[in-house]
Amino acid sequence: MPQLTIDGKQITAPVGATILQVARENGIDIPTFCHHEALEPWGACRLCIVEVDEGSRTRLVTSCNFPVKEGLAVTTKNKSIIAIRKMIIELLLTRCPNAQAVRQMADKLGVTGTRFPIENEFCILCGMCVRVCKEIVGAQAISFASRGGNKKVASPFFKRSGDCIGCGACVYVCPTQCITMNDVTEATDVYAEGTEQVGYARVMNNWRTRLPLKVCKSCGNPIAPEFQLQVLGKKAGLAPDALDLCQGCKE
Amino acid sequence: MRISTAADLERLKQEGHKQLHPDTVRIMVGTATCCLARGAGKVIKAIEREAAAQKFACTIVPVGCIGLCHQEPTVEVIQPGKPRIAYGPVTVEDVPEFIKALAAGGVDKKRALFRSEQEYSLFAAEPYRYAQGAVADDLKEIPAYSDVPFYKKQVKICLRNAGTINPESIEEYIAMGGYAALAKAVTQMTPEQVIHEVTKSNLRGRGGGGFSTGKKWTECRKAPGGQRYVLCNVSEGDPGIGMHKSLLESDPHTVLEGLIIGGYAIGAAQGYIYISSGYPLGLKRLQKAIEQAAAYGLLGTNILGSGFNFTVTIKEGGGAYVCGESTALMAGLEGRIGEPRPKYIHTAVKGLWDSPSDLNNVETWANVPVIIGKGADWFSGIGTGSSKGTKVIGISGSVKTPCLVEVPMGTLFKEIFNEMGGGVPAKRKLKAFQTGGPSGGVLPARMLSLNLDYEEMGKAGTNLGSGGFIAIDDRACMVDIARFFTQFLLEESCGKCVPCREGVKRLLQLINNFTIGIGTEEHLTLIKELAFAMEKASLCDLGKTAPSVVQYAIKYFKDEFEAHMQGQCPAGVCKDLILYSIDAKLCTACGACIRACPVNAISGDPGSAPTLDMKKCIKCGACKEVCDVEAITT
Amino acid sequence: MDNNPAMKTLDSAVEKYGGKKEALLSIMHEIQKAQGSISEDSARYLSQKLDIPVSQVFSAATFYRAFSTEPRGKHHIKVCTGTSCYLRASEKIFERIGRELNIAGEGASEDGEFSVEKVRCMGCCNAGPVMAIDEQICEDVSAGKIPDLPKQEIIGEMTHRKATTVIKKYREDK
Structure with missing residues (x-):
């Protein structure tokens, strides 16, 4: 098991671990914005930057995806690192001045305002929603669209996503809470000829997707999106009627 | 027919030789994209037509680019027993006269550029002589190839066959010594010996990074894993270069x-060539080269009886500058969007589909057959202490004679610019030059004394990039140049990491402050502060070098930024800071500007200087463009 | 198999690459060339054929410049904005084309006759500024040459005359 130091502290780390994992396990705080333990490291927010000394050379790396090595000396805070983190959060604060998580992080890093003309976005493009949908849910209902200054997260062609199962994992992981979903009791379809009531539905607001909710055969209460139950049932190899009852009625 | 032994290759070489030096007149027309843009396609048709009409027996062959872009369309002619003569420009209108002169067994002296007595060949023990004996008197007035200043300092390794062979003929490539290096490698050398030779040659990446090719190969060969890949990058889309394209269009086989x-x-059975979508002709010629090589068994199984199997697949890129970044390119090859990932584990160890992968630039690959064929010592005899061999340079921008050259490392930019590019056009002054594209730098004219060397250029704050040299004259505004490159990067950034995506956006806003006079x-x-974070914290080299041009513009052209702070754009480029006016003293009242103005902002009576309505003027510059006496001022 | 001709193009493109998922970009190139864009229908059909999520096709179609999700005009004009051409005022050429054809920025004219886009280096730096109409390269263009009918200069496969006639005729028809 590799021996290394983080901020001078001697640490023995498990093989294959990242600097961030090891630091956090040892009570050393490194700020992150695009990292989630359940997801593969992404290395996009760059807040977790640290300095590593490998003997032959010293360089700045992102701790979330840098594997620990024998003899590594890691510094999580110095003048450069602090200046870089401050600039990064200032850039994010410029993009999302009203996102609570960004403001909290700015506070924590001692940045009170931005010197650039502000925008009013809420999404910081950390990509957690896209990644959770791919890596954990396996649906790949959403993706990045465009690139550079126009990059955004979107459902295909900015329309209803046929792959979204309405699980809400994206809502759950979003650090700035800019993804929302809600269940409605009386969804309405609008046609040229008139409207039609379709009953319970889950609405994924950002993905322009509405999924009818399956109701419990016994008590009539909504369980979950029908499509979600279909997909999960198929994956788990359950009988078609295995998910007909809500948790309460099953017991 | 399959080439299974070195003897087979030799036989084919003889055949190719006959093709290269036929008994009839061989007329070679440059047909790279640049030549075609200048009408080479029509010229070929005209020559065919005219030759038939005049019953003149000749072989018309499309060849690659000889680099003399300002003389295009260029045509070279080999009349049996006579020196090879280059002509240019030969336009469609010139063809009847041109063919008449040739059909009479003579020379079209009006259009002759230079003559060559012998073939340019790196591999022939004795170069092929087009003509025996002394030069005929009537040809003496045509300069000899070796005396042409444009070629004097050039050494052609990658472009050795460009303009001589038909790029769509493998036989002609073989006739020039092609595939002999491959035969030598697979039949006489172990893979380790090949790597040793490349390492010894000190060949460094021609894509701009300058990393040792031999070291990269060694790391990839030694990396654990079964399947491994070799990759060729033809997609580094620096805006303002055409070298890759020209190389591929002129001699695809050397890359292959x-x-x-x-x-x-390296021990790879599969190669991929990632080619930018903007190179249709290069793509076509490369495809053909692969088909031909496969037909002769130079690709496929048991190559030259060595037991080595190898196939190559072409992948068309989607047009993304960021795909010059190795990890982004590999993502593109896998069919995903070109987002880079960190390279804490090198791609040589874990690259394409997580297998060991060696990625080199197209020009780097083109050097390999020569290194193996002529040996590392020969190669490293060219260049400087740490930069060996040659570099293909595309010279464009404000130069008299835009061109494509291949010069030894260590050549001074001054020589390249003045002797090959012909210096600045009349009435203009060179202000700066740009190398390395958006990740390089802009350097002031006085730094033309720099030489072509990885280290020296790095110290000066730029890099070789893929070899574009763009001359910038006094008409350009350096603030605008900084804006241009930053805008480019904003569009080309993949948008994954914060310092690059958000940083470039803010950088552009800051520069725009200067272009509108509020900087x-x-x-x-x-x-400066922003640039520091971007350089240190961006995920890939695109972001890390994104502030480079801006910083060097500020460093070397601070006075222009200061002028913009005062609301002045000295070059008259930044629209918000200029007003057009008509200088009545200079005006000849020709009325050209009145006709040119797309919004009818200029009016006047014949005989007197027109007036310009500022309310209507959209500052498009159309009037300035047509004014012959420079009476429109800003 | 689908009988819709647009989808047939798709089928043959998929077939050409053996239906391999990693050939997504190559297949998309074929579609882009044949149909001028990657439409939503094509993307959805392709996702089914290759068994990949449509989000992946969409993501690639919007990431790479070679693809467009909006349909292109019957005649597609590319204006080179590489450094060399930019220094020779290619931006003005782009603006002028937009003004002549009534297209704001990049995109297609209302009637779908023309579309215009800025491209990176076309590799003809020495002949710049260059533009291309339907893949035919015109060299040494200038903003002033766009609406006017210049002399019968024959340039490459394309003449200024031809290029500008197309545009001028279009304006007259309007």
Whole structure:
């Protein structure tokens, strides 16, 4: 098991671990914005930057995806690192001045305002929603669209996503809470000829997707999106009627 | 027919030789994209038509680019027993007269550029002589190839066959010594010996990074894993270069041969060529080259009886500058969007589909057959202490004679610019030059004394990039140049990491402050602070080098930024800071500007200087463009 | 198999690459060339054929410049904005084309006759500024040459005359 130091502290780390994992396990705080333990490291927010000394050379790396090595000396805070983190959060604060998580992080890093003309976005493009949908849910209902200054997260062609199962994992992981979903009791379809009531539905607001909710055969209460139950049932190899009852009625 | 032994290759070489030096007149027309843009396609048709009409027996062959872009369309002619003569420009209108002169067994002296007594060949023990004996008197007035200043300092390795062979003929490539290096590698050398030779040659990446090719190969060969890949990048889309394209269009086989040798050395059975979508002709010629090589068994199984198997697949890129970044390119090859990932584990160890992968630039690969064929010592005899061999340079921008050259490392930019590019056009002054594209730098004219060397250029704050040299004259505004490159990067950034995506956006805003005249010293300080974070914290080299051009523009052309702070654009480029006016003293009242103005902002009576309505003027510059006496001022 | 001709193009493109998922970009190139864009229908059909999520096709179609999700005009004009051409005022050429054809920025004219886009280096730096109409390269263009009918200069496969006639005729028809 590799021996290394983080901020001078001697640490023995498990093989294959990242600097961030090891630091956090040892009570050393490194700020992150695009990292989630359940997801593969992404290395996009760059807040977790640290300095590593490998003997032959010293360089700045992102701790979330840098594997620990024998003899590594890691510094999580110095003048450069602090200046870089401050600039990064200032850039994010410029993009999302009203996102609570960004403001909290700015506070924590001692940045009170931005010197650039502000925008009013809420999404910081950390990509957690896209990644959770791919890596954990396996649906790949959403993706990045465009690139550079126009990059955004979107459902295909900015329309209803046929792959979204309405699980809400994206809502759950979003650090700035800019993804929302809600269940409605009386969804309405609008046609040229008139409207039609379709009953319970889950609405994924950002993905322009509405999924009818399956109701419990016994008590009539909504369980979950029908499509979600279909997909999960198929994956788990359950009988078609295995998910007909809500948790309460099953017991 | 399959080439299974070195003897087979030799036989084919003889056949190719006959094709290269036929008994009839061989007329070679340059047909790279640049030549075609200048009408080479029509010229070929005209020559065919005229030759038939005049019953003149000749072989018309499309060849690659000889680099003399300003003389295009260029045509070279070999009349049996006479020196090879280059002509240019030969336009469609010139063809009847041109063919008449040739049909009479003579020379079209009006259009002759230079003559060559012998073939340019790196591999022939004794170069092929077009003509025996002394030069005929009537040809003496045509300059000899060796005396043409344009070619004097050039050494052609990658472009050795460009303009001589038909790029769509493998036989002609073989006749020039092609695939002999491959035969040598797979039949006489172990993979380790091949790598040793490349390492010894000190060949460094021609894509701009300058990393040792031999070291990269060694790391990839030694990396654990079964399947491994060799990759060729033809997609580094620096805006303002055409070298890759020209190389591929002129001699696709040298790239292919290099890649096959690399595959053998590294132990890869599969190669990929990632080619930008903007190169349709290069793509077509490369495809043909692969088909031909496969037909002769130079690709496929048991190549030259060595037991080595190798295939090559072409992948068309989607047009993304960021795909010059190795990890982004590999993502593109896998069919995903070109987002880079960190390279804490090198791609040589874990690259394409997580397998060991060696990626080199197209020009790097083109050098490989020569290194193996002529030996590392020969190669490293060219160049400087740490930069060996040659570099293909595309010279464009404000130069008299835009061109494509291949010069030894260590050549001074001054020589390249003045002797090959012909210096600045009349009435203009060179202000700066740009190398390395958006990730390079802009350097002031006085720094033309720099030489072509990885280290020296790095110290000066730029890099070789893929070899574009763009001359910038006094008509350009350096603030605008900084804006241009930053805008480019904003569009080309993949948008994954914060410092690059958000940083470039803010950088552009800061520069725009100057173009509209509200920039301040504080803005310059903020640019510096922002640039520091971008350079240190961006995920890939695109972001890390994104502030480079801006910073060097500020460093070397601070006076222009200061002028913009005062609301002045000295070059008259930044629209918000200029007003057009008509100088009545200079005006000849020709009325051209009145006709040119798309919004009818200029009016006047014949005989007197027109007036310009500022309310209507959209500052498009159409009037200035047509004014012969420069009476429109800003 | 689908009988819709647009989808047939798709089928043959998929077939050409053996239906391999990693050939997504190559297949998309074929579609882009044949149909001028990657439409939503094509993307959805392709996702089914290759068994990949449509989000992946959409993501690639919007990431790479070679693809467009909006349909292109019957005649597609590319204006090179590489450094060399930019220094020779290619931006003005782009603006002028937009003004002549009534297209704001990049995109297609209302009637779908023309579309215009800025491209990176076309590799003809020495002949710049260059533009291309339907893949035919015109060299040494200038903003002033766009609406006017210049002399019968024959340039490459394309003449200024031809290029500008197309545009001028279009304006007259309007």
